[in-house]
Amino acid sequence: MSPPDTVADETPRLRLDDLSVERGGRPVVAGVSLEIPPGQVTALLGANGAGKSSLVLAVGGLLRKSGGRVLVGDRELTRLRPEQVRAAGVAVVPEGRPDEIMRSPEVQAAYLGAPVDSAPEEAS
Numbered sequence: 096m097s098p099p100d101t102v103a104d105e106t107p108r109l110r111l112d113d114l115s116v117e118r119g120g121r122p123v124v125a126g127v128s129l130e131i132p133p134g135q136v137t138a139l140l141g142a143n144g145a146g147k148s149s150l151v152l153a154v155g156g157l158l159r160k161s162g163g164r165v166l167v168g169d170r171e172l173t174r175l176r177p178e179q180v181r182a183a184g185v186a187v188v189p190e191g192r193p194d195e196i197m198r199s200p201e202v203q204a205a206y207l208g209a210p211v212d213s214a215p216e217e218a219s
Contacts, residue, residue: 106133107168109154109185114163116146116153123149126163155187156180 109131116124124146131137139147152158154165156177165172167183175183 107170108132110164110166111154112164112166114150114153114165115161116149116158117161118149118158122161124153128163151187154180155185157187 111127111129114124114127115122127150139151141147149158153160156172156175156179160173163173165180165185167185170183172180172183172185177187180186
């Protein structure tokens, strides 16, 4: 029996089902399945060339998937454009720019558990 798509507070989880990615006609990610609960910090580790970046870019909608599915709860994100994936709550943080991303109103609101409209404003 597989776990439910939401946790006790009904917040949807990110789920990858048998996700595969090809680059230059060669498979670089093959059949990855995993679930990440809301609010969970998750690390993706592997050797150079193992497919970490390809997997993350595919989940964020920035790279085409050759198979499998990406879901948040029951909503399928597999074929959505990157801006639609972000709107569903999944984003790729570019290397070298975590401070800029972490200060965004959306991230601050999510961290504080508040609606985006009530995110703290930066001091001038």
